Amino acid sequence: MFNIVEKRRWFFLISGILVTLSILMLVVTVIQFGSPLRLAVDFTGGSLFILHFDGPATETDIRQVLAAHDLEEAIIQRVGRPEDNTWQVRTREASPEQVRAIFGDLTAQVAPVNRDLSTYETVSPIVGGEVARAAGIAISVAAVVIIGYIWWSFRRVPHSIRYGVSAIAAMLHSLIIVTGFYALMGLLRGWEVDALFLTAVLTVTSFSVQDTIVMFDRIRENVRRYREEPFERIANRSILETIHRSLATQLNAIFVMIAIILFGGETIRSFISTMLTGMLVGTYSSFGVAVPLVVAWEAAARRRAKR
Amino acid sequence: MERRDRILLVVILLLAVLAVYVDLNIDHPSWLENLLVWQPEGVRKIAIRYGLDLRGGLKVSLVADVPEGQEVERTSLETARQIVENRVNGLGLAETIVQIQGNRRIIVEIPGIDEPEVAIEIIRGTALLEFVDAGYTPPPRGAVITTTVGGPPRLGETAPVTATPSPQIPPLTTGPISPMETITPTAETLPPGTYRTVLTGKGLKAVGLDRDDLGYYIPFELNDEEAQVFAEYTASHVGQYLCIVLDNVVISCPQIQEAIPGGRGRITLGDATYQEARGLAIQLQYGALPIPLRVETATTVGPTLGEISVQKSVRAGIIGLSIVLLFMLVYYRVLGGVADLALLLYAGLNLALYKLAPVTLTLPGIAGFLLSAGMAVDANILVFERVKEEIRAGRSLKAALETGFSRAWTSIRDSQVSILIACAVLYFFGNTFGASAVKGFALTLAIGTTINLFTAIVVTRTLLRGLLQVAGEWLRNRMALLGV
Numbered sequence A: 001m002f003n004i005v006e007k008r009r010w011f012f013l014i015s016g017i018l019v020t021l022s023i024l025m026l027v028v029t030v031i032q033f034g035s036p037l038r039l040a041v042d043f044t045g046g047s048l049f050i051l052h053f054d055g056p057a058t059e060t061d062i063r064q065v066l067a068a069h070d071l072e073e074a075i076i077q078r079v080g081r082p083e084d085n086t087w088q089v090r091t092r093e094a095s096p097e098q099v100r101a102i103f104g105d106l107t108a109q110v111a112p113v114n115r116d117l118s119t120y121e122t123v124s125p126i127v128g129g130e131v132a133r134a135a136g137i138a139i140s141v142a143a144v145v146i147i148g149y150i151w152w153s154f155r156r157v158p159h160s161i162r163y164g165v166s167a168i169a170a171m172l173h174s175l176i177i178v179t180g181f182y183a184l185m186g187l188l189r190g191w192e193v194d195a196l197f198l199t200a201v202l203t204v205t206s207f208s209v210q211d212t213i214v215m216f217d218r219i220r221e222n223v224r225r226y227r228e229e230p231f232e233r234i235a236n237r238s239i240l241e242t243i244h245r246s247l248a249t250q251l252n253a254i255f256v257m258i259a260i261i262l263f264g265g266e267t268i269r270s271f272i273s274t275m276l277t278g279m280l281v282g283t284y285s286s287f288g289v290a291v292p293l294v295v296a297w298e299a300a301a302r303r304r305a306k307r
Numbered sequence B: 001m002e003r004r005d006r007i008l009l010v011v012i013l014l015l016a017v018l019a020v021y022v023d024l025n026i027d028h029p030s031w032l033e034n035l036l037v038w039q040p041e042g043v044r045k046i047a048i049r050y051g052l053d054l055r056g057g058l059k060v061s062l063v064a065d066v067p068e069g070q071e072v073e074r075t076s077l078e079t080a081r082q083i084v085e086n087r088v089n090g091l092g093l094a095e096t097i098v099q100i101q102g103n104r105r106i107i108v109e110i111p112g113i114d115e116p117e118v119a120i121e122i123i124r125g126t127a128l129l130e131f132v133d134a135g136y137t138p139p140p141r142g143a144v145i146t147t148t149v150g151g152p153p154r155l156g157e158t159a160p161v162t163a164t165p166s167p168q169i170p171p172l173t174t175g176p177i178s179p180m181e182t183i184t185p186t187a188e189t190l191p192p193g194t195y196r197t198v199l200t201g202k203g204l205k206a207v208g209l210d211r212d213d214l215g216y217y218i219p220f221e222l223n224d225e226e227a228q229v230f231a232e233y234t235a236s237h238v239g240q241y242l243c244i245v246l247d248n249v250v251i252s253c254p255q256i257q258e259a260i261p262g263g264r265g266r267i268t269l270g271d272a273t274y275q276e277a278r279g280l281a282i283q284l285q286y287g288a289l290p291i292p293l294r295v296e297t298a299t300t301v302g303p304t305l306g307e308i309s310v311q312k313s314v315r316a317g318i319i320g321l322s323i324v325l326l327f328m329l330v331y332y333r334v335l336g337g338v339a340d341l342a343l344l345l346y347a348g349l350n351l352a353l354y355k356l357a358p359v360t361l362t363l364p365g366i367a368g369f370l371l372s373a374g375m376a377v378d379a380n381i382l383v384f385e386r387v388k389e390e391i392r393a394g395r396s397l398k399a400a401l402e403t404g405f406s407r408a409w410t411s412i413r414d415s416q417v418s419i420l421i422a423c424a425v426l427y428f429f430g431n432t433f434g435a436s437a438v439k440g441f442a443l444t445l446a447i448g449t450t451i452n453l454f455t456a457i458v459v460t461r462t463l464l465r466g467l468l469q470v471a472g473e474w475l476r477n478r479m480a481l482l483g484v
Helices: A005-033 A059-068 A096-109 A125-153 A160-189 A195-225 A231-263 A266-306 B003-023 B074-090 B116-123 B224-236 B274-285 B303-356 B363-392 B397-432 B436-476
Strands: A046-052 A075-079 A086-091 A119-123 B057-064 B097-101 B105-111 B129-133 B194-200 B204-207 B210-212 B215-222 B242-246 B249-252 B264-268 B293-301
Touching: A005 A160, A005 A231, A005 A266, A059 A075, A059 A086, A059 A096, A096 B116, A119 A125, A125 A160, A125 A195, A125 B293, A125 B397, A160 A195, A160 A266, A195 A231, A195 A266, A195 B397, A195 B436, A231 A266, A231 B303, A231 B363, A266 B363, B003 B303, B003 B436, B057 B074, B057 B116, B074 B097, B074 B105, B074 B116, B105 B116, B116 B293, B194 B224, B194 B242, B215 B224, B215 B274, B249 B264, B293 B303, B303 B363, B303 B436, B363 B397, B363 B436, B397 B436
Parallel strands: none
Antiparallel strands: A046 A086, A046 A119, A075 A086, A119 B293, B057 B105, B057 B293, B097 B105, B129 B194, B129 B242, B204 B215, B210 B215, B215 B264, B242 B249
C-alpha cells in the first residue's frame, strides 16, 4: 500500500517552502507597490483602457497623448502579440470629456483607435473604497460560513477540534499559496486583484474544504470499521480510498479550465488560472496537509499519554 | 423495469426533446414565446441574452451626489430614474436598462452604442426647464434651440427640427445663472437665433396634471418672486409667444393672451397621450434632476470584442466538454457512456433554462457553466467508484448499482450543498455593489449544480436500470466494459 501519511514530513517540507515563497512574493509586492497584491481599478478607483489600434503604436506616443490631458502618470502595457496592436492603459479617474478627447487625439496622433475592439472602465475612487469594504464583508461572511460548515460537519466526531483545526489550517495553506501565485503573476504579468479574483478564491476555498471533509468522513467511517488498526494506517487507507474520486473529479474540472485558459478569451484568463491553481493546491492540501496534520496531532497526543 | 422507472424514462425523453427544441437556434412560434408569462410582456422571446461584456455597450452607475450619510428619498431617486430613462430612450437604442440599485444608485445599460462618452454626457445633463421669449414667430414643437441660460444644444441631441439654423453662435456660459439675472431688457443685443430665457424651472412651486375637452394640460404655480417676474413679463408681451423648453427642446409655445398675475398658468398639450402628459409633468416638476447624479463607474466594451469573446468561449467550451465526455467514456466505459448522455442532457437543460428564464450570460457566467459541467460528473464519479467497490466485493451488478447510488447520496448532497453555499455568498457579494461578473458566475454555477442533482442521479440511474433490463445478461459476462 502506497503510504502517503508516512511521508508527511516531506509534504510538510514542500508546503512550508511553498508558503514561505508565497509570503515572500507578497512582501516583494508590498515593497514595490505598497500593498500585498496589485489592486485593480475596482478597488482603487481610476480608469482602465484596452486600446486596439489599426496600426502600430508605441508606448511613448500613447504617453504623450495622455500627458496632454493631464494623465501622464499612466501604466501602459502591451497586450498579446506586437502585431495585435493592443495596449492596456491605466490612469487615474478620467472624465467622459477627457476620454472622448483622448480617443480623438490617439486616433489623430498615434494610430486610429478601433472602438469596436476597445474597452474602457472608469471607477471613482469613492466607490473603489466601498467595493473594497463590500469585499471585506463578503470574505468575512464566507469565512464564518465555511468555519461554521466545518464545525457542523465534525460536531459529533471524537476530537472534533483536531479535525476542525486541521481543515482550517489546510484551507489557510491553500489560500496563502493561491494569493502568493497571484502576487507572482502580478509582478511578472501585471495581474491585478479584481472582484473576479475574490470569486475564484472563494469558489476554490469551498471546493477544497469540501474535499477535505470527504476525506475526514472516510476516516471517521474507517475508524469504526478497522478498530484494531493503528490510526496512521486507517488515515492512509482513507486517503487512498477517496483520492480516486477527488482526482477524477478535479481532473474533469481541470480539463475544462485548461481548455478555457488556452482557447477562451483573454479577459478571464487570470480568473480561471487562479481557480486552477486553487484547485490543484486545494486537492493537494487535503491529503498532503489536512490528513497528515490530524495524524501528527494524534501521534503527539499518544506520545504524551505514554509518558 | 418498474412502472415508476418507465414513467421516468418517458419524462426524461420528453425533457430532452423539449430542451433540444428550445436550444435550437430557430425562430420559435410567437404563441410559444408568449407562454413565458414570467418574462415582461412585449419582450418575451426564446433567446440567449448576452451581457454587455459579450455584446458590447455601455454600463454606467450613477450615484446620488449627496453628503455621506444623508439619506436619499425614494421618490426623488425614482423620479431621477424616470428622467434618466427618458433621456436614454431618446437615444433610440433597443433593450436599454435603467434601474435603481440599493438606495442611492441608478444603473444604466445601453447595449450596442457607438459613442459611449456622448451618452454619458446626455444622461447626466442637467434637465433644464426654461420659459423663453419667442417674440411673434414661435419655433415649432420639438425644435432644438439655443437659449441664454441653456446655451447651445448639447452634442448628441437628436431632435428632428432645428428652428435656428445659425451654427456660428458662440457658446454661452452654462454656469448657474439665476432667473432674475436673465430678465434684462437686452433682447435686441442677443446673437441671432438665440432665445432669451425668462424663467427657469427653479421658479416652479407646484405642477399638476389635468384634462379638459381639448386634451391634457399642466397647471402650474410659480414661487412669489418668479410670479412677479412672470406677471410683469406677460403684461408687456401680450400677443407674443412664450415657449416652454426642456433641455433645449421646445415642448410647446403658447401665445400670451393677457397679463398673468398671481403666478398661475397652464401648459396645454393638445393631443398628447396620458403617458406623454404624465412624463412631461414629472419632468416639469423636477425640471432639473431632483438629486445631483455623479458618474461612479462607467464601463464600455467594443461590440466586436464581445463577439470574439463569445466565439472563443464557445470553442473553449466545446473542447473542454469533449475532453470530459471522452474521459468518462475511457475511464468508466459503459457507465461513463451513460453518464455522458446525462451530461449532454445537463448541458441542453442548462442552455434551455438560460433561454427561458432568461439568464443574462456574461463571460464569467459561461465559465461558471463550463466549470459546473466539469464538476457535474463528480456525482457520477462518486457513484461509479462505489459501484466498482461493490462489484469487487462480489455483489451482483444490479445490487451494486442500487447500493452505489444510495451510499453515494450523502457525499453528493454534502458537496452540492457546499457549492450552493459558496454561490449564495458570491451572489450576495456581487449584488452588494453591482459586480455583475461575480453575480453571473454564481448564478450559472448554482443553476448548473441544481440541474446536476437531477441529471447525475435521476437520469443516470433510470438510464442504467433500463440498460440492465435490456442488456444485463450480456454485460454480466463482459465486466471489463464496466471498467472493473
